[in-house]
Amino acid sequence: MEPSSAPPYSVTTRVHTEMPAELRRPVVTEWSRANNRGQPVDCFLEGPCFDAAGNLYVTDIPHGRIFGISPEGSWTQLAEYDGEPNGLALHPDGTRLYVADYKQGILSLDLATGAVAPVLARRNSERFKGPNDLVFARNGNLYFTDQGQSGLHDPTGRVYRLRPSGQLDCLLANGPSPNGLALSHDEEVLFVAMTRDNAVWRLPLLLDGSTAKVGRFASFHGTSGPDGLAMDAAGNLLVAHASLGSVFVLSPQGEPVARIRSCRGATTTNLAFGSPGSGTVFVTESETGAVLAAEWGRGEQMSLPA
Secondary structure: OOOOOOOEEEOOEEEEEEOOHHHOEEEOOOOHHHHHHOOEEEEOEEEEOOOOOEHHHHHHHHOOOOEEOOOOEEEEEEOOOOOOEEEEEEEOOOOOEEEOOOEEEEEEEOOOOEHHHHHOOOOOOOEEEOEEEEOOOOOOOOOEEEEOEEEEOOOOEEEEEOOOOEEEEEEEEEOOEEEEEOOOOOOOOEEEEEEOOOOOEEEEEOOOOEEEOOEEEEEEEOOOOEEEEOOOOOOEEEEOOOOOOOOEOOOHHHEEEEEEOOOOOOOEEHHHHHHHOOEEEEEEEEEEEEEEEEOOHOOOOOOOOO
16 A cells, blocks of 8 residues: 555544553563663553453553453453463354463463463474464464564564464465464465565465465555454455554455544554454554544445445
């Protein structure tokens, strides 16, 4: 998407909820030293994920915390541990969250007990660079990104598939900062946000389990880049951009359909649709510790300009 182009339809978010003051921790952490020039960060929300009951879950990366937010808006800390949790995905059994943790690998969180347990900490005895986000396929395959500090200077980020059998496949090993993920509805294509390339890549998933003809689906601009991804019911790809304060909606051909604008800060990092059938998209604005919301309708209810 060129800087001069403007999507034909604009939506503005509202504040759905924000981290309560008593839960904020304005202290310097290892994460803030690396990502905020050593300045205190009271929270950095990521990984929005809903369960079937409409409860929203988010991570607080620098402080190793995972929170549950009820439909009424009350916050509950579910876990705190020595990690940097980023992406969340509800396991198909509905009782656990899988966590992409930058320090610890892939973890699980038992929603009933709050217990955090390792799922996959290493590959061939080697630690990951730093997992970022993850998504489940209908057959139980788990796709996740291993971002670390990769970028255009070091395009060695990876995209993995973990099968229910435990088999781990590396689909891509040359990514400049692989981040958010989304599967097409037929699950024949995996979309990956490549943050430092300021683009979204398209990975065809072949019948033999490999990928080929990987291409750049869309390009952006800005000081950061695409972060979290989500797919609506019409096959439009929603892209949270972490420095432009917006979620961009792209058609199945990668054309701009709409721009959902933040009513708060510019660090729109990730997004999720609400409970099944919901027409509301929820967006983490990490700079201010807020969760924003906007009506989108999953591509079914919006009447867009021609």
